[in-house]
Amino acid sequence: MNSGQIKELDKEYIMQTYGRFPAAVTRGDGARVYDPEGREYIDFSSGIGVTSVGYGNKKWIAAVTEQASRLPHISNLFYTEPSTVLAKRLCELSGLKKVFFSNSGAESNEGAIKLARKYGFDKYGAGRNRIVTLINSFHGRTISTLAATGQESFHNFFHPFTDGFDYVPADDFEALKSAVSDKVCAVLIELVQGEGGVNVLDKDYVRKVSELCAEKDVLLIVDEVQTGIGRTGTFFCFQCYGIKPDIVTAAKGIAGGLPMGAVLAGEKTENVLGAGTHASTFGGNPICAAAANAVLDILEGGVLAEVTEKGEYIREKISEMKLPKVLGLRGLGLMIGVAVAENSHKSIVSKLVESGLLCISAGKDAVRFLPPLTITCEEIDAGLEIFRGVLSEI
Numbered sequence: 001m002n003s004g005q006i007k008e009l010d011k012e013y014i015m016q017t018y019g020r021f022p023a024a025v026t027r028g029d030g031a032r033v034y035d036p037e038g039r040e041y042i043d044f045s046s047g048i049g050v051t052s053v054g055y056g057n058k059k060w061i062a063a064v065t066e067q068a069s070r071l072p073h074i075s076n077l078f079y080t081e082p083s084t085v086l087a088k089r090l091c092e093l094s095g096l097k098k099v100f101f102s103n104s105g106a107e108s109n110e111g112a113i114k115l116a117r118k119y120g121f122d123k124y125g126a127g128r129n130r131i132v133t134l135i136n137s138f139h140g141r142t143i144s145t146l147a148a149t150g151q152e153s154f155h156n157f158f159h160p161f162t163d164g165f166d167y168v169p170a171d172d173f174e175a176l177k178s179a180v181s182d183k184v185c186a187v188l189i190e191l192v193q194g195e196g197g198v199n200v201l202d203k204d205y206v207r208k209v210s211e212l213c214a215e216k217d218v219l220l221i222v223d224e225v226q227t228g229i230g231r232t233g234t235f236f237c238f239q240c241y242g243i244k245p246d247i248v249t250a251a252k253g254i255a256g257g258l259p260m261g262a263v264l265a266g267e268k269t270e271n272v273l274g275a276g277t278h279a280s281t282f283g284g285n286p287i288c289a290a291a292a293n294a295v296l297d298i299l300e301g302g303v304l305a306e307v308t309e310k311g312e313y314i315r316e317k318i319s320e321m322k323l324p325k326v327l328g329l330r331g332l333g334l335m336i337g338v339a340v341a342e343n344s345h346k347s348i349v350s351k352l353v354e355s356g357l358l359c360i361s362a363g364k365d366a367v368r369f370l371p372p373l374t375i376t377c378e379e380i381d382a383g384l385e386i387f388r389g390v391l392s393e394i
């Protein structure tokens with residue numbers, strides 16, 4: 001099919017919930033993707049931080065195809081090897097104790113919310129169930145994770161939302177401290193707010209929040225759905241903050257392009273969800289788990305060690321361009337927000353995509369880059385050339 005035919009079918013048969021860019025993508029290679037007519041794009045989005053090992057990675061393909069031919073799925077009523085191996089590796093890499101596998105970011109956060117509420121219930125009885133989240137956060141699209149999301153624009157149409165969430169401004173410790181009453185079982189934060197605009201939380205603030213949570217026996221949940229699995233330069237972003245969360249959620253890049261999510265629990269929380277309290281038909285699916293193990297192999301094989309350097313390379317190159325439209329740079333590692341004038345970011349992103357550079361917008365003013373972690377300098381340069389061209393023309 002050509003691009004036009006694909007778009008027609010989409011329009012007729014798919015619920016129009018997405019404002020799609022006018023490009024159809026049929027294949028990829030490294031950090032490049034192609035439309036049906038053979039037009040090339042440099043990918044600085046990796047499917048919103050998902051295809052973290054790029055396209056056509058031989059190790060990843062071998063792991064997925066081998067597991068697909070061996071055993072694609074069996075229910076969680078049986079033991080499987082790929083998910084157990086993956087869980088052990090995730091615990092060793094994070095210092096947490098146990099994993100529950102889900103299929104997406106929102107589902108992982110749902111699992112974390114359930115875990116936190118049950119912790120409060122088991123230890124303090126009914127009533128200790130509120131969760132404090134940050135204004136401008138994003139935690140997913142289910143009814144409860146929309147409620148957890150601290151942005152009014154997401155609290156529309158679908159009432160009643162799940163009760164029990166309180167919102168405080170990011171980086172305001174006093175506000176958080178006064179919100180943490182004895183009805184609160186957890187604080188849920190992103191360390192770099194992705195959808196909210198690539199806002200990096202202050203280190204001192206995060207350390208204080210972590211200490212307050214420990215002191216009050218309030219669980220600290222870090223949503224690493226976007227920041228995790230190498231994206232910000234350490235395996236999990238919390239590791240560059242020097243804190244130890246009670247619960248960490250992951251998804252997006254974890255399996256390099258297949259749907260998977262994970263809830264990681266520490267010492268306090270590892271045994272809260274017992275038999276029958278939580279489940280998922282597809283959770284820990286063998287193909288997804290094999291893919292995730294391949295992603296970890298690739299990251300450990302030298303890719304993770306270069307993430308910070310590549311991020312700095314991109315930031316330096318953009319600074320050197322001295323583009324008047326670029327008002328600032330935010331982010332960590334290969335999670336980068338280029339600040340432009342408020343509300344001009346979406347049209348800039350559209351122009352970049354039209355010109356052959358895939359990227360996404362974030363918050364009120366950011367052009368967001370989440371390139372594959374395996375991106376090469378040559379691919380970065382090619383993408384930044386397009387960026388320079390578009391930003392010096394407008």
Ligand SMILES: *Cc1c(COP(=O)(O)O)cnc(C)c1O
Binds near residue numbers: 106140225
């Ligand atoms: C994308 C995202 C989610 C939601 O993930 P889905 O897989 O779309 O459900 C949750 N939290 C954060 C921080 C995200 O970036």
